[in-house]
Every structure is written in structure tokens, then in C-alpha cells.
Amino acid sequence: MPDPAPLIDPFARAIRYLRVSVTDRCDFRCTYCMAEHMTFLPKAELLTLEELDRLCSGFVRLGVEKLRVTGGEPLVRRGIMTFFEAMARHLRSGALSELTLTTNGSQLARFARPLADLGVRRVNVSLDTLDPQKFAQITRWGRLAQVLDGIRAAQEAGLRIKINTVALKGFNEDELFALTEWCAREGHDLTFIEVMPMGEMGEDARLDRFWSLRDLRARLEERHTVTDLIERTGGPARYLRLEETGQKIGLITPLSHNFCESCNRVRLTCTGELYMCLGQEDMADLRAPLRAGAQLETPEEAEGLLERAIRDAILRKPKGHDFDYSRRVIRGQMPRHMSHTGG
Numbered sequence: 311m312p313d314p315a316p317l318i319d320p321f322a323r324a325i326r327y328l329r330v331s332v333t334d335r336c337d338f339r340c341t342y343c344m345a346e347h348m349t350f351l352p353k354a355e356l357l358t359l360e361e362l363d364r365l366c367s368g369f370v371r372l373g374v375e376k377l378r379v380t381g382g383e384p385l386v387r388r389g390i391m392t393f394f395e396a397m398a399r400h401l402r403s404g405a406l407s408e409l410t411l412t413t414n415g416s417q418l419a420r421f422a423r424p425l426a427d428l429g430v431r432r433v434n435v436s437l438d439t440l441d442p443q444k445f446a447q448i449t450r451w452g453r454l455a456q457v458l459d460g461i462r463a464a465q466e467a468g469l470r471i472k473i474n475t476v477a478l479k480g481f482n483e484d485e486l487f488a489l490t491e492w493c494a495r496e497g498h499d500l501t502f503i504e505v506m507p508m509g510e511m512g513e514d515a516r517l518d519r520f521w522s523l524r525d526l527r528a529r530l531e532e533r534h535t536v537t538d539l540i541e542r543t544g545g546p547a548r549y550l551r552l553e554e555t556g557q558k559i560g561l562i563t564p565l566s567h568n569f570c571e572s573c574n575r576v577r578l579t580c581t582g583e584l585y586m587c588l589g590q591e592d593m594a595d596l597r598a599p600l601r602a603g604a605q606l607e608t609p610e611e612a613e614g615l616l617e618r619a620i621r622d623a624i625l626r627k628p629k630g631h632d633f634d635y636s637r638r639v640i641r642g643q644m645p646r647h648m649s650h651t652g653g
């Protein structure tokens with residue numbers, strides 16, 4: 311029988327939230343996330359959709375209640391709805407309280423309705439600008455109209471939408487109010503994210519683009535009464551409310567350490583590497599025990615092997631991370647791209 315005790319790390323944090331990257335590929339090339347010419351993983355390295363199902367189901371048996379599917383762009387993975395269908399059975403059983411995804415929105419026009427039919431209730435859509443030309447510039451390959459169509463389709467399917475906007479100095483500073491007002495009008499939640507030093511992108515001087523959210527907050531105060539909310543989600547977001555619109559706005563400052571003590575999440579890559587902390591390099595390979603389990607005689611033995619590997623990994627979850635801009639290093643300090651660990 312699987313061990314029913316939940317996953318508790320050495321700092322007494324219960325792990326309830328798994329983010330799983332189902333592909334490293336993407337139909338966009340956002341300048342802060344990817345180089346224009348990326349070398350992607352060979353297909354053989356990727357977990358199959360069936361393996362992803364077995365792996366995520368292992369986490370669900372061990373008490374994970376929230377699953378967020380991300381990438382790369384999750385909706386460009388071939389057959390991805392098969393995986394969502396598989397995970398939806400955990401929603402129906404009540405084991406998962408939430409199944410959700412982070413997407414660039416390009417494929418939502420096609421997938422929003424089937425996702426909603428499976429029980430997905432919310433979707434995070436990344437959108438850094440409302441200007442078609444700037445959108446083409448920052449995503450290199452994306453088209454704004456396609457994403458806005460996707461967002462509309464998601465709205466029509468009844469999905470709640472959260473817009474994720476990376477705060478970029480000299481790029482979308484001038485759209486702060488246009489973006490907040492658009493979200494208020496459309497009824498979308500909005501979260502700003504500080505740009506993180508991820509990946510080796512050479513030419514992209516992200517320090518020049520770094521726009522501190524403290525600064526962004528001060529800009530909001532020029533036009534709004536801003537109230538800090540105490541609500542926390544176990545993640546890096548803090549929330550504030552703009553009293554004039556009643557809007558709740560999230561701020562994700564991943565470089566600060568103030569959320570690590572309540573961190574309830576781990577990240578799985580599309581090759582089965584489990585990162586216990588976004589800001590640390592330590593990871594556990596879960597693909598090997600997953601594949602070794604497939605050779606065992608019974609499904610119970612396979613599940614036992616996988617669950618032991620997951621528990622061992624969680625015991626290595628560090629207390630916190632140590633990003634640091636103070637050394638003024640421009641090239642990424644974390645050799646992984648966000649598209650690898652799934653942001």
C-alpha cells in the first residue's frame with residue numbers, strides 16, 4: 311500500500327503544489343526567456359504523456375492538491391489534452407482541488423473550451439504589452455491579436471483569467487496604467503513579475519531591463535490608493551488592492567527571500583527532473599525510478615519505488631534560494647532557462 315503520509319520537507323513545510331513543465335518548446339521566443347535560436351531537447355529525453363501521468367499521479371497520492379501545467383508552451387505539446395484528461399480524473403475524485411495552466415495564450419482559442427469542460431477553472435496568460443508592435447518585438451514570433459482571441463475564448467468558456475506581466479524597464483513602464491485599466495475593464499486578475507536572471511542569453515542585458523516592483527508600486531500610488539493585503543498563497547506573490555477599482559494586483563519578486571518559509575511547491579521538468587527550489591541547482595532525477603518501476607512485476611511495486619524517490623527528493627528541499635543582483639552579473643546566474651523549469 312502506498313504510504314498515505316503527506317510530503318513534509320525538513321523545514322516542516324507540507325508540499326501541496328506541483329508545477330509541471332510538459333515541454334521545453336514554445337511557439338514564441340520572448341527575449342527575457344529564450345534565445346532566438348534554441349536547441350531543444352531531443353524527443354527521446356522527454357517523458358511521454360503516459361509517464362507524466364504516472365509521475366504526477368504519484369505526487370497526487372502523496373498529497374499534492376494543486377497542479378499547474380506549464381512549459382515551454384504547454385499547449386504546443388502534441389496530444390496535451392490526453393494529459394489534461396488524465397489529470398482531470400484526480401479532480402473528479404477530489405484528490406486535486408485545482409488543475410490549472412500557465413500559457414502564452416496563442417492556442418487558447420482552440421483549447422479553452424475543452425479545458426473548461428475537463429474542470430479547469432483558471433488560466434494564467436502571460437502578456438507584457440497591449441501594443442501589437444511591442445508584442446511582436448518582445449515575443450519575437452508572437453502575434454498579439456491571436457493571444458487576445460485566445461483570452462476572449464477563455465472568457466467565453468467561463469475560465470477565470472490572470473494576466474502575468476513581466477515588468478520591464480523601458481519597455482512596458484509606460485503601459486502600467488493601460489494594463490491595469492484593461493484588466494479592470496475585462497475582469498482579469500493581474501500579476502507583475504520581476505525579471506529573473508535565468509538562462510544564458512548572452513546578448514540580452516536583463517539588468518538593463520530590471521524594473522523593481524517597489525518602484526512599480528510607487529508609480530501605482532501616483533494615481534491610486536494602494537492597500538497591501540495580507541493574503542499569502544505559499545508562493546512568491548504579494549497582493550495589493552487599488553481602492554478606486556477594487557482590483558487585486560499581485561507582485562512577484564522572486565529575488566526577495568520573504569516567501570521561502572511558506573514555500574509549498576516543487577517543480578518538475580519535462581525530463582523528470584524535480585527542482586525543489588526555483589533558485590537552486592539541486593534537483594532529483596525521477597525519470598530513472600519511474601522507468602525502472604515499469605520493469606517491476608506489479609504496479610504497486612512501481613508506485614512504491616517512485617514514491618520513495620519523491621520522498622527522498624523532498625527531504626533535500628532547501629530552506630530558501632539565493633538570487634542576487636548585487637554582483638551586477640548580466641548573464642544568467644542560473645544556467646537553466648525558465649522554459650526548462652516552467653516559471
Ligand code: SAM
Binds near residue numbers: 336382435475476508
Ligand atoms: N509559455 C508559458 C507562458 O509564457 O506563460 C508558460 C511558461 S513561461 C516560462 C512562465 C512564465 O515565466 C511567464 O509568465 C513568463 O513571462 C515568465 N518568465 C520567463 N522568463 C522569465 C524571466 N527571465 N524572469 C521572469 N519571468 C520570466
Ligand code: SF4
Binds near residue numbers: 337381383
Ligand atoms: Fe515561450 Fe513562455 Fe518563454 Fe515566452 S515566456 S518564450 S511564451 S515559454
